[in-house]
Structure formats: C-alpha cells, structure tokens
Amino acid sequence: MSADNHAKPDDDKGEPHENDKCMDDGHQRRPNEGMSKLRAQVTSAVANIPSLVIVLLCVLLLVFFVIIIALAVQVHSSGSSEPPRCLTATCLATAAGVLGSLDAHADPCVEPYALACDGAPSPLAGHRSRLDAQARLRHSVHHRLRHLVDLVPPNAPETSAASKVKRFYETCMEPRGLTNDAVAVFVHMARQAGGWDLIRTSAWSMQSWDRDTTLEKLIVGLGVTPFFRITVASPDVSVIRVEPAGFAFPSYEYYADGAPKHQKELLQAYRQLIEKVTDHLRDVPASRTNSAIADVIINYERRLLERLRPLGNLTEPYRKTNVAGLKGLVPIIKWDQLLTAFFQGQSITNETPVFLSQPHYFQGLSQIISTTDTTTLNHYIMWRMAMKYAPHLDKQVRSLYYRFMQTINGAPDVDVPEEEWWEQCARHTSHYLGHAVGKLYSDTLEGKELLVQQAREIAEQVRQSASDRINSVAWIHMKQPLKDKIKDVQFQLGYSRELTDKKLDDYYLNLIVKLGSHLDNVFEAEKFLTMKQAALLRGRRDSKLDEMWPISPQDTEAIYQYEKNTVVVPLAALQKPIFSLDQHKALQYGSFGSLVGSLMFKTMDRTGMDMGSQPVFSDNATRNDYQAKLRCLAESYPSLSKEKDLRINGQLTAGEALADVAGLVAAYQAFKERANGMERLPGLDWSPEQLFFIGYAQSMCESIREERVVNWNATSTSAPNRLRVLQTLQQVPEFAAAFQCSAESEMRRNREPCYAW
Template sequence: MNSMKFLRHSWASGTLGACLLLGCTATTRNTPPDATMQQQTPTAQTAKPRALGVEMKYFDTSVRPQDDFFRYVNGTWLKTAQIPADKGRYGSFIELRDKSEAALRAIIEEAAAAQDTKAGSDLQKVGDLYQSFMDTARIQSLGVEPVRPDLARVAALKDKKDLPELIGSLARLGVQMPFSTYVGQDAKQADRYIVYANQSGLGLPDRDYYFKQEPRFVETRAAYLTYIETLLRLAGEKDPAGGAKAILALETSLAEKHWDRVRNRDREATYNLKSVAELDKLTPGFSWSRFLQAAGEEKTPGVIIRQPDYFQALASTLASTPLPTLKTYLSFKVLDRYAPLLSSPFEEAHFVFYGKTLQGLQENRPRWKRGVETVELALGEVLGKLYVDRHFSPESKVRMQELVKNLRVAFQKGIDQLEWMSPSTKAQAQAKLAKFNVKIGYPEKWKDYSALTIDKGDLIGNVRRSSEVEFRRNVDKLGKPIDRLEWGMTPQTVNAYYSSTMNEIVFPAAILQPPFFNPEADDATNYGAIGGVIGHEISHGFDDQGSRSDGDGNLRDWWTAEDKTAFQQRTTMLADQYSAFSPLQGLNVNGKLTLGENIGDLSGLTVAYKAYKLSLGEQGAPVIEGFTGDQRFFLGWAQVWRTLNRDDALRQQLLTDPHSPGEYRVNGVVRNMPEFYSAFGVKEGDGAYLPPDKRVKVW
C-alpha cells in the first residue's frame, strides 16, 4: 500500500479472479493444462535433514500455541518490530517487497548511469524514465504546466453531449472517470474478449467514507475537501473552495448509487451483457458509441455492465449536474492523477491526504522508491526479465513444480473424500481441477514496449504515453484469440493469483523466497508456507465465486441444488466466524466480503497438509528443534502472516479489502483444522478451541 494512487490504470482492473494479498491486478494463462494429472503420484520427500525454516527468535513462549497461535509464533516480532514511517503496515510481505524494490533499484540505476545505451532500447527507456522522475529541479520549475493540455481539453467542453468523447480520451490516460472500462474475457464465453464497464469516480476509498458519521470519517471528509481545494487553487481555479464543495457533493451523489463491495463480489449479479443500443436506452443522453470510439473499444461484441442501476443513475446525475461543476470535477481528476508527478506543492498535498490521512503515514516514501515504482508500472516486464536473470534460480522453479503437482493430487483426493458432495458434482469439480493451468516464476513470452517513447526531460509525457500504450495493448485484444501466455503480474511482484476465466494459478518469482519458499528449509515448513499459498490459489477456483465457473473459464452452474445448499451452509458458518473478529473498536472483519479469501486460506492449508502427508510416503518426519513435522507445518503458515498495521491503514483494509488481517489468517484458520488440534494438543477451554460441530471444512 502506498500513496501513489495516481498510477492506477483503469485498463488493469478487471480480469483477476483472486490474489493472495491486498493490492493486486491480473489476467491470463500459458501452457496447456496437464492432461495426465490424475495419473500422477506425489514425489516422496528426501530423507536428507533440513533446517527448521522458522525464526524461533520471534516466538513468544509466554503465549500458549493452544490459545493464540499467531502470537505464539510472532509475538516477539510484534512487540519489537516498528512500522517504517513511510508505510501503513509492515510484515513478511512488505519485507520481501522491500527486497524486490532494492533489487530493481540496482537494475534501474545501472541503466540510468549507462553512457552507451541505444536510443529506443529497453535499457534507454528504463534509465531515462527514472531520470525524468528524479530530475526534481526541472519538475519544480514546470509547476502545473505539464498538465495544461489536459486541463485545456476539459475547459474546451461546451456541451454535455460531448462528454462521451472527453471521458473516453481521459480514461486512456488513466484519469479516474465516473466509470471505468477494461477489456477482459467474457465470463460466460471465455474464448472471446469483451469490454466491461464498472462504477468508479470516487476519490475516497469506499462509498462508506462518504456517509459514516463516526469522528474519523467526518475528519477524513474534511481533509479530502481541503485536498480538492488545494489542487484547484494550485491550478489557478477561480473559486477553489466552492469547486471543492461541488465536487464532494457530486461524488457523494455517485457514492449513493455505488454497489457495496459484498454485492460487487457476486459474479452473476455483475454480469449484464448489453448491446450499444441497449446501453443508450439505459443511459439516455450519453452516447456509448461515441464513448467506445474515443476509448478505442468500438470493436467489442457488446458491453458487460457490472452495476446497471448505477449507470442508470449516473445518466440522471450527469443530466442534472451543471456543466461548470462537471468540468471542475474532471479538472480535479486530471490534477489528482498527476499530482505526485508535479511540483512539490502538488506532491505534498497528495501525500498529506492519501498517505497521512488515509493510512497514517508519518512521511512520504523516499523519492527513489517512488521512481522505481514509476518505472516498474511503465516497463514492468522489462524489469521482470532482468530481475529473473539475477534473482531466480531454475532449481526453485523445479521444486515449485513438484510442490504444485503434489498439491493438485492432494486436492483431487480431497474432492473424492468429501462426505457432503454428490458423485455428479464431484465429477464436475474433478474435471475443472484437471484443466487448471499453472505458471511459475516468469512469462514464456515477454511484453513488447517498442511502441513506448521515453524522454528523460518529459516525466508527465512519459507517464501519459505509457498509459496510452498499455490502454492500447489492452483494447487491441478485441477480436483476437485469447492470449494464453500473458501474465497479469510481473515476476518481481510479491503475490500470487488465480484467474477464473483462464482457470489458472500464477506464482511470480519474487514470492518464491523465505519465509514463503526456502530451499534450505524442511519440507514440512515449506508445505505450510508456500504449500499453503499454492493451496490458497487452487482453492480460489472452488471458493464461493470461483466455483461458479467451469474448467473452461465459463460462468455456469455445475452444482446440484443439494450440493450447492450444503456448500453454502459451510461458507455461511465461515463468514459468521470471521464477522465476529474485531481488530479495531467499532469495526469488525466483514465475513461476507472476505469469504473468498478465507475459503482460500482454510481450504488451501487443508489441502497443503494433505499434500505434505502424501509427500512423506512411507517415511516418518523427523523432529527438528523439538518440533514434529505436523507442528512445523503450522509454524510455516503462521510466520508468513506476521503483520503490524497503523489504525488508519487497518480501518481502510477492513472497509475495502477482501483479505482478512494477518492475525485471523492464522487463528481463524487453524481452529477449524482437526490436524492442528492433534499437532498441539488443543483441548476444550483453550483459546483456539472450537466445538467439533462449529468447525468448518469446505474442501
């Protein structure tokens, strides 16, 4: 999480099924699925002893594992670690991101220092883009002038009938508009690309921020009003205070019609296929043909509207809002998009609101870190190729392939053993699992950046051209076959994801290092850590939303009515469990919003445990540092989720993110697993104890 909201791209927002942790986007798939999966057998664990792979110095032995496993494993770290001043949270994921960021810095600064890079080469683009960001003297001297052309386009708007073209053209630059579009696979016809349209337009993190009356939310709205006014004043608007109030009122009216995040998770409710003629009837006064032409999306076979009543209300809002107010709103969105790239008054205003107010940050990230992120967002796979060459070993990929194979076999066996599922639904689930595709480390085919021009004296132009290139890369998919080789994350991303339309799981290189994957560690620890991650992503294909798609990625119902009811009974129990967790006074985990991720965690760790036991074959697991194999398995999972949060960042996570806080990704999972009870002797009366009839097993 960081304050660089401006670098979001609307084209990258929609085709990911689910990912491991907060803040991610993705798509796609590569090699054909393994047709022989069902005939494979797990590879036996080597008898060679390995290291524990768990940092015992962070244990808090004053806490019993039977009472609070998260703090038993991470308690000393929680007491001694400090959240860096430029971060809203800190933990194992952030530590690896910092490591990845430092590796990228070395690559980028080498390119920037090189004297003989060929014009137009990837290294020239990397080095010059970074230099354009680091040239603060030039940026300071230019003030708001680099965005004057975009502001002039807004100022030139004379009639609301021309809004579709303006919104379409600004969207290509990554400027937030009242709605966003992206090209992705049609969820009900996954062999074609189509345009999706999604509600947008809010500067605050979620619709609830506009309406909650608790003091912190009232303060946040006041701070947002100040931020809007500041940007308008810096840009020379005549009435910045009045403009800010009008913008907040407009966004509040948009927020009233926004679907909440739980409703937006419903893949059936958000699938509404419309023709252009039908869209024009839905939004009278707004021409979709003109918008799609301006956005370069005119080749789409239709548009899937995710929230039809929002778009209907949006048309009324656009019609009733005075044209000057709409122009002020669009001008602000341009300024908001580019504020961190402009002179220090803009940059500081952006950080004060998005960093300090919303996340509780004490200081902005060092400029080199923001420069690295700018380069990474524009030239991600150029950096990815260099990162892989230096930091990812072929041996790691081979061992990951073995782990994934064992997890798939374990999931297959787990489906067969489900007592609540009928044979017909099991057969459908097995068919889907057999078609899972797996990507590990890095793409087989790297993206081409030859269309991108980078000038080290033109930061705003560089970012603008990058947005155009990536937008064009996305819309050029229309009418073409599905690109099975495309990745939705770069290799240097510390994350993983499942795509429902591709029916694939993807594990970038950067997550394949300790504490997630440790080549020197005991297999039990690795199965609990990266094995749990693999299981998590597989399980997303069978969570409450992923289970609505079949093995070909098509949204269709393959369940019997009785099995669907049994599944929903289990998932409802799990949602209720998590809704009882309250990490902040007055704010609980939203069990319905986090349900998919919680299913991923519980089912993922369950299948990882099964895979670990299968990997042992006839061998027993040794005791290492006094811990049995089963105990090490759970220790591996628990240390992955050590996390500290600032209250403001945690508040935002609870309201907006489908992932539960780290504490509950440990304690909320293990208390449902009988294997944990056996491993640590959990008994009635212990803090981690749940009565057997209250424990949930989904897969």
C-alpha cells in the same frame, strides 16, 4: 630314627654354609624382608577379593544397562515415526530463520499467530500503516531494481527496452524532472483534454466544453477513469470489461451523513485535499471557491456511489451482455465513439461481448449524468485527472496527496521522507515498464529454473490433493463441476522464458521516454498501456506477452484470474518466507502450498462460482449449504483487538476465509503424503507436521495499524492476516491434532466449527 639324624638340621642351622660366610648382615636380612612384603600383599589381596568382586559386578551391570538402553532406543527409533534431525548448514540456517520470528513463550493452542510471528515484531515506520511478507519482498525488489538500472550501459541503444527503463527511472529521480514546470505540463495536458474551469484560457468557456470529447481523451489517452473503467476481461474470447470507477472511497458508507466518526474524518481529509490542490493548480479566478468545488465533487461522488450495491449484498455482481446491451443500459454515453477510439483498429460491433460489473450502478448512471449541470460535471471529471497524476506533480502536490493516503490508511499524519522518493520512482518504473524491468530482474536471478520447477511440482500436488478432498466435503452434493474446474486451473509461475531482448524491444517500440520531464513520460506511458490493453481484445500478436503475464516477474503478489481460471505467481513471490529452494519441505507446503491452494479455491467464491462454461454449484441444495458455511465463517472471526471488542465485517471476508481453509487443508494433505521420514530442524522441538502450520503462519506475519483496519472495514474483502490465520486454524482440525490441543484450549473452547471443508 637315631638321635644323630634328628640333630642334623639343627646343626645345619647353627653352622653357616660356605657361601653364607661371604655375605654381610645386610645381605642376610633382605630375603626375609621381601618375603614379608609379598606375604603382606597376598594377604591384602585375599582380604580385598570381596571388594574386587563387587566392583567387577558393578562394571558388568553398568555395561549391561548401557546395552539394554541402547537396544531400547534402537527398538524405539525403528518403531517410532519420529524422524531424525537435519544438521546441514542449510537446515541450521532455516532453523535460525524460523526461530527469528518465533515467540517461544506463546502457546500454540492459545495464540498460534503470536507463536509464529511475535518473536521479532516489525516496527512500523512513522509514515507506514502496514508491513507484511509481500511488502518486505517489494522493498527488496526495489533495491535490486535501483542497482540493475545502474548496470544498464549509458550508451545502450535508445530504442532498447533497457535504455528506456534507465531513462524513465533517472528522469523520475532527477529533481529538475520533478519540479521543472510539472504543474505547467499538467495544465497544458488538461487544456488539451478539454479544459477545466480552474485553469481555463481566455478562449475557453463552460458552454464550449464537450463532456463526451473530454471523456474520450481522458479515458483513451490518459488512463483517467471518471464514472467507469474499460479493460479486457478475457483475451481468449474477446470480452470487454466495464466496471464502476472514479471515487475516492469505494463505498457510499464513507459519504453518508450518518457515517461513523472515523469515516467522517476521512471525508474531511478528502475535502482538505481537494481545496488545497485546486488552490495550488488554479491559475485564473474560478466561478466557485475551493471549498465550494470540494462540496460539488464530494456530493457528486456520493450520488454516484448511492447506486453501488454493498459487496456483501450483491445479488448480481456482474452481467454478461454485449455492446448493444451496454448502449441500452447507459444510452447517455457515446459507446460506439468511445469503444472505437479505445480499441483503435479493431472492429467493435453490437455483438461484441461485454462483462459488466455491478449492473445496478450502470442502470442509474444515465439518469445521474443527464440531471447534472455542466459545471459540476466539469469539476468532477477534471478532478479525477488531478487525482490520477497527483503522485507525479511537484513536491507540494505530492506531499498533499501522500499525506491524504496516509490518513486513509491509518498512518500518522507526517511527511513522507523525500529521501525515500527513490522507491516511489522504482515503483513507477516497474508499473509503466513492467515487462522490461521484469527481464532485468529475472535475467540476474540465479537458480530460477529449478526454483520454478519445484514450485510447480508443489502446486500440482496441492491441486491433486484439492481434487481428492472434494470427495469428502459433505455439503457439496454435486462434486464433479468443482473437481473439473480445479483440474482445469492453469499455473503461470515465475517469468517468461520466451522473452528475448529483441521481442522486448519490439514490444516497447511505440513507448516514448525522454530525459527532462517525468510527467511527460508518465503521460506517454499511460497512452502506451491503454494501447496494449486494447490489443488484448482480439489477441493480436503483440499482445501475447500481456495475455500470458498480466503481472511482471518483479511483482510480489500472486493473483487468481477469474476469467482465465489461472493462478499467476511471479518470480519475486518465490522468495522467503513464501518459498525458496533451501526451505524445509514442511515450510514450503505450509507457506507456498497454502497460498496456491487458497488462490485455486477462488474458483468457488462469489465471483468465481459462476465463471466458466458451467457453475461450480449448480444445484440449489449446495448453494444453500454454501451460503450457510459463509454465514458461519463470517460470525466466527475472533476480535480484532484484545483490548477492545472490534470486529471485522465478516460478511465481506467469508469467501476468502473459505478459500483459505480449503487451500490449507489441500496443502496439508499434499504435505502428509510426502512427510514420511522427513527430518526435523536442529534446535527446534517441532515435528514436521507442527512446522507445516508454523510455516503457514509465518508467511502471513504482518504488522498493521488498527486505524487502517477500522478505516477500510466497511469495504475490505480481506481480513487482517492475524485474523485470517486464527480463523483458518480454528476451522482445520489437523492443526489441533498436530499440537495436541485439548478440548479446553483457547483454539477449541467456545469455537463452534463450521465444518467448512
């Protein structure tokens, strides 16, 4: 290569091109500067490649882990029994309702009742001693009734049932109707019934007083029950029931000389009531002082109650006999005359069946009456009339009566606020015109058909589970009789669908309700109720409503009818917290299902076990084991008070405890068969199984004064709800399993299971 060829590039560099000559110095520098920046960026990028790779790998790993976690959750969800959560407005409202009573700090394995109920305890008003779900429902019903009465047109036909409801309630509420000669009306009626030494006329004398005539007039015409009460036991087979009655207290223990202090105080309160009321009613000088009259009445009631066997020691709670047997047992009573007057227009013969409660009491009744002087009989019998109508007399007597009732129920000795008289009037109206009030109530309740339908479905499911469970109860050796009786249980739920306004008007046709005197209306209503009770004996056409519905739709207490083997749940009881359509299923089964189950198993308590065509426990082995289970349950109640070792009389309440355990187990089994995939409630960590038991406990939430429990402990066959819940849950292993309670937890430690069911 020549020297020229090598020198040419240098020449080109030294001599600018023609175009380059047109550029200034700035144009010559910019391309070099851009190239420098590009080189810097490339160099920086190359230098940062390791960092970028690391970031990218981190992102990929994060995505990978998210995918793994999502897949794990999906696999876990698909293989787990944990249900999803319900987030509807209904579920949110239900959850809020449950939370409203929950005490989140309470341990279910230590105090499940506190967990369910102590979150929002209900304070008791000064004059109240108990508040439970039924009492709250009852208060709500009374408010509704007051509104429904206002809606009855003033120009409604006088003979219509609705019009009679309106007149009865408004007359009760009218101060004039309560105070205007109420005592005078009572005195007039007492004289017509035979007279009383306190209020005798100049023509009356003790020698002219006729005990049998007075008994007939009081029992048949005024609903007063000295010595005994007459009702119809079973309309299906026309059986008359006769049971002891006519005492201030249900047991001799309250009258005994060696009674505990609190019972002596109750008897003293009763003495003061007698003295003050007789002093207020007296319109002539009596042959005895008020204090002496009180002694006479109390001593006579004590003598009668000596014949009444304690409920826990009853060897013969009832006897099936007939009128001839009744006359032979208590010959001093003119039964033919009395029963013919009571069941007017019906044939009463010696063969008419009689269901006699506490036959031991009646065995000694003739001897007691025949050895009692006439003056004592007069004071005792007529005092029973005064006690019957005291809630309807003037303000002074009403106040004395209600203060006495507060005392025996353990409430403070304060006056019942007069402004609450409206609720007493609502209660009286509902009692005396039950079916008419019930129709007003049910007609205005929306969604009742579906409500009753779903309640019936749950009841039937609990029945089936109850029957199935009997197969697993080892101590019942002959299972078929009990299974047959459970199968035959009838469910009467809600209200009468066949009751028209015309039928209702016909039913109340003979009831006279006037404006002016509340007490006169009560007298007429008592006569009317006795007439309707008598009509049940032969199943007359006008008694069908009472046969089907012994309680009315606005009542809040469900009952079990022993003679008819029927569970009756009124419409008002199908409300929260017992039952509602928008409740979670776990709550429905826990509250309503357990209620139905408990009532159904009254078929095997001391009264129900021998009812019907055959006893449910016919073999001695089962009967002996049954008694052993009752003894175990009676001894396993926790203490009534955490501060004091107060125990209830478990011997009286053990039958209820066994029914509660059997009923809850049946309801839980029915629930579990339908619980698969059931949603949880929002905001609550409880599983559906746990929610079932919370629902059961919340339906039993109760505020009760300790004094009330102590006062009635000697005779009550029902334990306070807190003890019922604790006793039942301790005996149901499914509860401990649901909450995973350890063997050392309070609910299991030192609690020997009775294996009752």
